[in-house]
Amino acid sequence: MHLARPAAPRLEPIDAVAAKAREAMKSQPINAVNVTATMAHNRTMSKAIGSFAQTVLFGGELPRRQVEIAVLRMGWNCQSIYEFGQHTLFGRDAGLTDDEIYFTTRPVVEGPWSAADATILHVVDDLYTDDCVTDATWAAATEHFSVPDIVHLIAAAGCYRVVSGFLNSAGVQLDDGVPGWPAAPR
Numbered sequence: 001m002h003l004a005r006p007a008a009p010r011l012e013p014i015d016a017v018a019a020k021a022r023e024a025m026k027s028q029p030i031n032a033v034n035v036t037a038t039m040a041h042n043r044t045m046s047k048a049i050g051s052f053a054q055t056v057l058f059g060g061e062l063p064r065r066q067v068e069i070a071v072l073r074m075g076w077n078c079q080s081i082y083e084f085g086q087h088t089l090f091g092r093d094a095g096l097t098d099d100e101i102y103f104t105t106r107p108v109v110e111g112p113w114s115a116a117d118a119t120i121l122h123v124v125d126d127l128y129t130d131d132c133v134t135d136a137t138w139a140a141a142t143e144h145f146s147v148p149d150i151v152h153l154i155a156a157a158g159c160y161r162v163v164s165g166f167l168n169s170a171g172v173q174l175d176d177g178v179p180g181w182p183a184a185p186r
Contacts, residue, residue, distance in 0.1 A: 002079045006171030013037030013172075030089055031175040035082065038172050049163065056159045057090070062145075062152045064094035066120055070156040072096075072104040073124040080164035085178040087160075102182040116144035120153060127157045 018037035025031055039046035057067060068091040075083035091101050103111030108121045122137040133141070133154070141150050166172075174180060 005079065005081070005168050008171055009038070009173060010169070010171040011038050011041055014040045029093065030086065031177050032086060034172050034175050035086075035167065038170050039166070049159075049166075052155075052159050053163060056152070056156045060148065060152045062149045065091075065096055066117065067152070067156050068094045068096055069100075069104060069117055069120045070124050070153055071160045072101060073121050074128060074157050074160040075164055076105045077124065077128040078161060078164035078168065080167050081180050082167040082172045082174055082178075083160060083164045085174050085180055088179050088182065098182065099185045102185055105182065115140070119144050123150075123153050124157045127154065128161065 013034050014037050017040040018033050021033045021036040025033060036046075039049065057064065057071075068087055071087045072084060072091055075087055088101050092098070100111070103113070104121070108118050108125075111118070111121075113121065119137065119140045123133055123141055126133045126137050138150075141153070145153065
């Protein structure tokens with residue numbers, strides 16, 4: 001059960017930071033002005049979390065598509081519409097279809113997942129539920145992923161749980177052009 005999310009920002013984005021972020025992002029397909037300008041209330045944490053998130057997204061050997069499945073699932077589990085909307089765009093860029101993005105919001109058995117992709121969802125669900133990957137999920141993960149990739153999946157889930165918690169608590173609002181929750185496939 002989730003608590004209601006703030007309908008308005010609890011922390012307003014810092015205007016000067018928002019202006020700089022808007023300028024810096026104008027040539028990019030992603031608009032993350034509100035999170036950038038809201039996290040700027042604590043520059044030390046913003047830098048640390050930003051560095052961690054960038055490493056999770058673009059470092060390591062795990063394909064970005066699979067990282068995005070993990071991030072989207074954690075955003076859904078945490079009911080972080082901002083996180084989910086941003087990573088809908090990132091996920092599309094990484095090769096996820098809109099149907100796959102939708103199925104990150106459904107029970108694993110409902111989606112058209114490969115065994116490896118289903119295992120990613122189980123890893124995230126286990127961590128969300130109990131902060132520990134179950135023995136069964138761990139065994140499945142070792143069938144599909146290297147040890148460094150399993151560490152990457154755990155780090156992705158943890159990083160984006162922290163980010164989702166911040167976004168929800170601060171009431172960060174969707175940026176222009178960022179989608180919300182997905183519609184069911186037709």
